[in-house]
Amino acid sequence: MNADSDKIKSGVETQSIVLVGVGGQGILLASEIIARTIMTSGYDVKMNEIHGMAQRGGSVVAQIRLGSEVASPLVPRGTAKVLVSLERIEAMRFVDFLAPDGLAVVSDQAIIPVTASVGSIPYPEVNEETLRSVFPNLIYVHALAQTEKIGNAKAVNTILLGALSTQFPFPVENWKNSIKTTVKPKFVDVNLKAFEIGRNLK
Template identity: 60%
Template sequence: MSAKETTNVVFVGVGGQGILLASAIVATAALESGYDVKTNEIHGMAQRGGSVLAQVRYGKKVYSPLVPKGTATAIASLERTEAIRYVDYLAPDGLAVISDQVIVPVTVSSGAAKYPELDESGLREIFPKLVYVPAVERATELGNVRAANVILLGALSTKLDLTDEAWQDAIKKRVKPAFVDLNLKAFYLGRDLAQNA
């Protein structure tokens, strides 16, 4: 079945965190590498602080733009616990790259629900292959908190069979010229974090 021959990547987070840019970079890198590519993203109501999901699939021939459950090569979460909502997307040997950033939903701040107490070891029980990244802290050190998404992307890239050249080209294509250097740094920082994890 073609799901097996397809690389599937899932990005999750909260509206406004930049998951669309991260998924667009993967899609562009895959396209530049000669693959068939399909992506899907959530629009509309979900953007108002809701949970968001972007999916990228690439391979020789891709049919469905939606990632089937249990097949994601990697999942990147820009929020500490959002990945759990989508855990059934991940393949058994899939990689999870998770930012330690907590975004408290209104249901929690209003007292209607509780935010789960979960640290790195708790996440590791759910995601055996985990790269846990202090992405906001690292991005702030780089000079722009908005680069957190590309740090995670760099970590995730260690699991994908795309060349350095393809990644660099894709970042240059998808990011405004003034931010290319910052994002390249963020990408390689994330990559180092994953390789040393």
């Protein structure tokens, strides 16, 4: 912890980040890394995570807010600066969180829900073009292809974190320290590599 972090930067209006995906994808870990980075970079931060029934393969949402003084921990509709989706169609389900000019960071990983296999609404054909027609400001991440470079399919969330990190003025060292203090020691290196890959995505 550096000494600056106890001093909160003044005059910063509240901004929001939303992470969505499917239970088990590592959303809570990723959002904890973000929140810790915000705190150590000298901002007030609040973060809301959904537990309970959402873990059983349901949609998961984590909401993060930062600024000089954050009031509500919940993100108002249409205000998030960035919407990160660890799954291909989930960003569209939670489109209402994102500000119209906000950035969507979407992984191409598709997880087909049971309802699509047994019900009437199939898993839709969605590609980069479909997503761009909804989110003009989009970073589409070929996540599994990217993780092959580092040999760990579970690091998708950290690649997306890297992409998100370019949108905020937090020192890169703070991101890396948050990764080091949050993930298990044996996964630190692979996550740092994943973060770098994400940070260089366009």
